[in-house]
Amino acid sequence: MVSSTLRGPSAEAARRLESQLSDALDAAGSRKTAEIGQDLLGLADVVRREPRLRRVVTDVSLDDSAKAELVRSIFAGKVADESVDVLATATAQRWTAPRDLADSLELLGVRTTVRSADDPGRVADELFAVSRALTENPELRNVLGDPARSVDDKRTLLQGILENKVLASTLRLVEQAVAGTHRTVALAVAEYQKVAASVQGERVATVRSAQPLDDSDQERLRAALGRQYGRDIHLNLIVEPALIGGMRVEIGDDVIDGSVASRLDDARRKLAG
Structure with a gap:
């Protein structure tokens, strides 16, 4: 499933990455799949956080092999080979907007994290429960939306609330929701829940x-x-x-x-x- 927000070349690029990743995950166990999912979410954060890197890897005027080599020199040994391969392939694609690369990596990371769970349907249910809890608890919602609090602080808070109460995949996605790529944490969790359902068609x-x-x-x-x-x-x-x-x-x-x-x-x- 390619995000409905992607248009033109970005939608086609995301489909290529999804196809490549799907082939890699077919041969991976649940633990390896979870590792790759976490890698992709982390890579999405890095690409968003580092504008110079983002500009270089999405610049169509630069040599594709040179961009791929740059990515491998930075990330090889720090994340799984399959994750590096996805990002290296992404550098050879055309993107409608540079930010679409990070959005695609995040989407792939969410889908992969859901796939790593023994029960993807439970992940969808748990994400919905978290979304409802945020809707019904304005105090928690305000704390998670407070720009003065660090992302690590918010993730520690969520771990204290959810650890051992939800699947590891669910907790990882809720932690990702506070990264600030969506307007609110509640909207991020709701979007992830839709992605979790789509994994099962x-x-x-x-x-x-x-x-x-x-x-x-x-x-x-x-x-x-x-x-x-x-x-x-x-x-x-x-x-x-x-x-x-x-x-x-x-x-x-x-x-x-x-x-x-x-x-x-x-x-x-x-x-x-």
Whole structure:
């Protein structure tokens, strides 16, 4: 899956990197896959943090082999060979904007980290739970968004909260979310959750219902949405008593509102003329 924000040459470059990485991961175990995922997230941070390096490796006027050799001289022995190979290949690609290289490395790092988990579906569920916790806890949200606090300080805080409560892959992605590449930590976690679902070929549907849905209701809803959208569906379930009854489903830009509260609002508007 290539990020929908990438356009033109960047989208094609990201697809090439994804194909190369997928071949490498097919032969890697979960531990090696986790290592590569962490490498790619780290490389994305370095490329963003070092403008001179970013300019050089995305400059199409420079010799591709020289750029690849530069990358290998800097990173060989510090990250896995497979990770260096991805970045070396990236230097030979054309990028619509220089920042797209780091964005692509981050996306590949997220996908690889999810793939390293024994249960990628659980990673998606845990990321959603963290996203909800951030939404419902403004104090934590403000601490993580405080520019006066260092990234390391924020990561230490998250480790204290989540360690031994979520999968290692989930914790690694939540730690990455505070790197500042998204507008807020909550938005980063939400985006990573969508990527985690996509690793299993799923789309994400946020379902708000007045009462909890039992397993059979969830399965029927998942099957119905799957038929409608032609993809497996990952459900994010939120209980909102204010809906009174029924449910509201959000999937991409589509909204299916079958809640009692919505129908009552429609009736009030009609009565008011």
